[in-house]
Structures are given as C-alpha cells and as structure tokens.
Amino acid sequence: MRTTRRALAAVVSAAALLVASGCGAGEDDATASTVEVFTWWAEGGEKAGLDALVSRFTAACPGQEFQSGVIAGGAGVNAKQVLNARLQQNDPPDTFQAHAGAELLDHINAAQVSDLTARYEAWGLTAALPAGLIETLTVNGKLWSVPAGVHRANVVWANDQVLADAGILVAPKNLKEFVANLEKLRRNGIESPLALGRDWTQLMLLEAVLISDLGSKRFNGLFNGETKWDGKPVRTAIDDFATIVGYSNPDRDSLDWPQAEQLLIDGKAGYQMMGDWVAADLDQKNFSGYDSFTFPGNGKTFQWLADSFVLTTGAANPAGAECWLRTVASPEGQQAFNARKGSIPARTDAPTVGFTDYQIEAVEDWKSGTPVPSCAHGSACSQPWQNAANAALGAFSTSGDAAALQAALAAAARQFVRQP
Structure with missing residues (x-):
C-alpha cells in the first residue's frame, strides 16, 4: 500500500437517488415518521460519513425523519452496552450499527434482528458484494445486516x-x-x-x-x-x-x-x-x-471490518428503517458515505468519484490482498x-x-x- 497525504476531495453532488419502495413517493409528507438510527459515529470522519448518509436518506425517503441515537466511544465500546440494555428492556431502536460477522451472533440467537435475505436480492446486493463478504455475513443460511463500507484495520x-x-x-x-x-x-x-x-x-x-x-x-x-x-x-x-x-x-x-x-x-x-x-x-x-x-x-x-446496519424485530417504524437500509445499500449511498468516512464501498459496483489516493489504493488492495477478519x-x-x-x-x-x-x-x- 502506498501512502497518501491528500485531503478528501468533494463528495458527489447533492442530487439523491429516490428509492422505489414503500418508504418513497406516495407517503404523506406532511407528518414525518421518525427513524431512530443507533450508532457510535459521534465525531471526525465517522460523523462526516453518517451526515452524508443522512442527507441521502432525507432526500430518498420523504415522510421519514432521521433521529440520531448516537453514543460516543471508539469501536462502539460504550454504545454496545447501552444498546444491549435497551434490547433487554424491549426498547430497541429501529436500526442499529454493528460490525458485520460474528459480532451479531448473540442478537441473531436472541431473535432481536430480522432476516434481510430477500432484500439482498431486491437491492442487488447479492451480485454486488464480494463472495467472501457474503459468506461472512451469512448465519444459518440467512443474511442479517447491510454493510455500508469496509475498513482496513492493520x-x-x-x-x-x-x-x-x-x-x-x-x-x-x-x-x-x-x-x-x-x-x-x-x-x-x-x-x-x-x-x-x-x-x-x-x-x-x-x-x-x-x-x-x-x-x-x-x-x-x-x-x-x-x-x-x-x-x-x-x-x-x-x-x-x-x-x-x-x-x-x-x-x-x-x-x-x-x-x-x-x-x-x-x-x-x-x-x-x-x-x-x-x-x-x-x-x-x-x-x-x-x-x-x-x-x-x-x-x-x-485485515478487514465492515460497518453494517440491521432491522430490529421490535422496530417502531420498520418501513422507515427499511428505507434507511436501502439508502445504505445503494451505490450512491455507499459512495457518499465512504468518501467522507475514509472507508471503501462494500459494493464492488459503487462509484469511487471523490475518493482519496489512499481509498483508491485500498480498493485495489481489497481485490488483490489476503483478507482476514x-x-x-x-x-x-x-x-x-x-x-x-x-x-x-x-x-x-x-x-x-x-x-x-x-x-x-x-x-x-x-x-x-x-x-x-
């Protein structure tokens, strides 16, 4: 991997992709339904990436209003404690951030997250994500989270x-x-x-x-x-x-x-x-x-990790949460998010316009390197x-x-x- 010192380039234009789902046109825009999105992205590039996704979501999902459930703390150390307490009290957010892979096992076994396998086909994720990532995301033959981007740890x-x-x-x-x-x-x-x-x-x-x-x-x-x-x-x-x-x-x-x-x-x-x-x-x-x-x-x-989002089984606004997930899953959403956060798209077909030299190199390393979790x-x-x-x-x-x-x-x- 070569080095980079260049600042982040401008992200894609503000024109948003309107998603053709139940959370799109046709809803009553006069009264917004809130969608609580639980994350630990509270500062720096992480917050910038989240803000880019929120802008996409606001434009793509009329009638839905983003509600931040952010809990500060690197790697979600503090957020996971708060989330687990809320889930045990049957007070789940509509969707929450998690690391893709084994970290979701307890939530899956406790029936706290929904099966998203059908959405993968509908949103083109099955074909757009690397086979190795799909394999890691699959538990008991089903897919449980939507990855927003891939980071390199080492x-x-x-x-x-x-x-x-x-x-x-x-x-x-x-x-x-x-x-x-x-x-x-x-x-x-x-x-x-x-x-x-x-x-x-x-x-x-x-x-x-x-x-x-x-x-x-x-x-x-x-x-x-x-x-x-x-x-x-x-x-x-x-x-x-x-x-x-x-x-x-x-x-x-x-x-x-x-x-x-x-x-x-x-x-x-x-x-x-x-x-x-x-x-x-x-x-x-x-x-x-x-x-x-x-x-x-x-x-x-x-050494990779993937930020992802789930649909909670007890979501108060499942339609809004699904619209958030579809925004996260879209090529445009992944481009906007990763350009600001410094990660690379999980989708192999997402544009890389506005990416830094480092990110372009990371995309190539992801294709040619040896992945380990x-x-x-x-x-x-x-x-x-x-x-x-x-x-x-x-x-x-x-x-x-x-x-x-x-x-x-x-x-x-x-x-x-x-x-x-």
Whole structure:
C-alpha cells in the first residue's frame, strides 16, 4: 500500500437517488415518521460519513425523519452496552450499527434482528458484494445486516517530521525493524514513540503482531480452533507485543483512539497503529504531515471490518428503517458515505468519484490482498469473546504479565471458539 497525504476531495453532488419502495413517493409528507438510527459515529470522519448518509436518506425517503441515537466511544465500546440494555428492556431502536460477522451472533440467537435475505436480492446486493463478504455475513443460511463500507484495520500512521528528525526515512519491513525505529525515536527524545489507546485498540495491535508472527492462515485458525492460543508461536507473538507496548504512552488505558491520534498530530509520537478511518480524520483536522503503511510483517494481508446496519424485530417504524437500509445499500449511498468516512464501498459496483489516493489504493488492495477478519471489530469473534480479550489486555496493560495474558486469551478461546 502506498501512502497518501491528500485531503478528501468533494463528495458527489447533492442530487439523491429516490428509492422505489414503500418508504418513497406516495407517503404523506406532511407528518414525518421518525427513524431512530443507533450508532457510535459521534465525531471526525465517522460523523462526516453518517451526515452524508443522512442527507441521502432525507432526500430518498420523504415522510421519514432521521433521529440520531448516537453514543460516543471508539469501536462502539460504550454504545454496545447501552444498546444491549435497551434490547433487554424491549426498547430497541429501529436500526442499529454493528460490525458485520460474528459480532451479531448473540442478537441473531436472541431473535432481536430480522432476516434481510430477500432484500439482498431486491437491492442487488447479492451480485454486488464480494463472495467472501457474503459468506461472512451469512448465519444459518440467512443474511442479517447491510454493510455500508469496509475498513482496513492493520495500518500504521506516521508523523513525517518526527521520523525525519530521528533519521527514519523508510517504512519498516518487519517487526525487528519496527522495534528498532521505536528505540531510535526514544533515543531522539520521543518518550512515547507509539501512540496507543484503551483495551480494544491494544487488541488491534496484538492482532497485527499475531498476523506478522503466525501468518494469515494460522491467524485465522485462532478463531476456529485450528491454531492453539496456548502454543509457543502465540507466546512469541505476545512477547513481541509486550516489547512494542513498552514504547507506548503510559496513559494509554485512559485514551480512546482520537486522543491517541492527537499525540501523533502534536509530534509527541512517531507512530499510531489504527484502522484507515484515521486518514479521513487527519485530513478533517487539516494535518497533512503523515504517511501510512501496512503493519510491518503483515505483507499483503488485508485485515478487514465492515460497518453494517440491521432491522430490529421490535422496530417502531420498520418501513422507515427499511428505507434507511436501502439508502445504505445503494451505490450512491455507499459512495457518499465512504468518501467522507475514509472507508471503501462494500459494493464492488459503487462509484469511487471523490475518493482519496489512499481509498483508491485500498480498493485495489481489497481485490488483490489476503483478507482476514478482526476480533477487535467483531468480524472474527463474538461480542463475549471480544469482551474477554479486551479485559485480558486491560489487565496486561497494568501488570505486564505476558504469561497471564496468554492464559486469559487461551481460556477465552476454549469458551467461545466455534470448532471447524
């Protein structure tokens, strides 16, 4: 993956696609029905992407009015807690954001989300989405969510000036070179060369290290039982992870990813390991002095996650929620959303007009790379498994006990893994 510093180009024109469904023309426009859309997109490029979708929805669905159910917090850590409480109290939003894949298992088993298989055919999604993504989205032979876009998780962001001041001019090719650069930055006066945030961002870092040390096939095996979490290869990766964490900011457990990103912008860190939503956020903050590269040692592995929306079984306004989903599913909606958010369309037929250099490159990497899912973002593991991993990493961040971390991760796998 090449690097990019260009700001986001203008998104497509405001002319919206009017959807031909029950939520379109013919409804009584005088009295709007509200559609509560529950998300965690509260700031930066994420909010910009949501705003673009809302504009599409407003034009495409006369008679329907968007109602925000946003709960701030990176990766939906806070939102998921609020959502689960509401679902248990039979107070669901009309639609809610979720990561596509295993994260939806509990909601499916609890009959909290509706089968969308027929809509996939009607909206052209079956033909427009990659077969591998369709496979991941399918549970018990049915499709339960509509993906809005795909992100890459295993990306490192670098402050050009900080690296140049330390004499670092080339991206590291492997973990050994990465650690050497971190040490060089520290010797050059950067106390915390790696900007890092709370538990789930640490899980992202651990997954990237695991991919480097295990390779994509054995990494995938961690989530289907083929690779043992208590084996020596995983211990090697955890030791490498511990070394890298040692070069991060001591207050990592109190920061979400935007606050960790600020350390990079302010020149207090040289690197941040974070998903490619960072590009849109940095550009929105008018910071152009950055480069990016795939995590050292990951090669052509594309660790993906997909933002998606569901139709809740207890939706107060199912027609409005369906119109929201159809807006999300449309090529025009995906173009507008992803151009602002910094992700790439889930649909392979969506236009890429207005995309940055990075996004165009990501589209090509998605086509040619080796895709692997992300536990930190729900495509590889269920929500309870993710929670257990985050708790284990939170404990490790305080104790530094690598053996205890491996034991906790192995215990979580024994409890939650779905055998092949």
